Amino acid sequence: EPEVTQTPSHQVTQMGQEVILRCVPISNHLYFYWYRQILGQKVEFLVSFYNNEISEKSEIFDDQFSVERPDGSNFTLKIRSTKLEDSAMYFCASTAGLNTEAFFGQGTRLTVV
């Protein structure tokens, strides 16, 4: 069964450092997303991406965040200067089309120290 894969599974970084979280969506999917889940809280939408551009973003997704699809397979989330409050589980998701099932990756746990 096709799946969304995320690397690394756990990333520890120092405050102020840049991090890049990587995702490989399902190959024939067209829409890509990042969500985050702060420990003990609900899953929150960050950004959606379609046709090589951001289609929607939440207020959480400020100038410190960026997304990129550098090639035909990877979808990355970059945090330029991490803060302690960026510590969370970050989930990548992809869908084949609008209003269809979203497939989520296993998540990357980001710990900012």
Next chain:
Amino acid sequence: AQSVTQPDIHITVSEGASLELRCNYSYGATPYLFWYVQSPGQGLQLLLKYFSGDTLVQGIKGFEAEFKRSQSSFNLRKPSVHWSDAAEYFCAVDLNTGNQFYFGTGTSLTVIP
């Protein structure tokens, strides 16, 4: 504002007992509705979804959910829980605006022998 409410933060049931997890949404029209399950350290797995048609939907692992428009609810049920069902359950809605899911805060399920 649109919202998803899961009133029960934590539920404990005995193995073999029936289960109902509540979900209410606040939105003017009928959104697309989903239930996801998250096992410890894992990503989000889709249990079932409702787009239209029959209001009682069947999902994986013996789960079902019923959409009730009059109550703005989409409760998840299982007639007989198994110890392996212990996990976090998230209700989510898609407001048909591009697959931005709004997640509930989750219900943690504990299954006792």
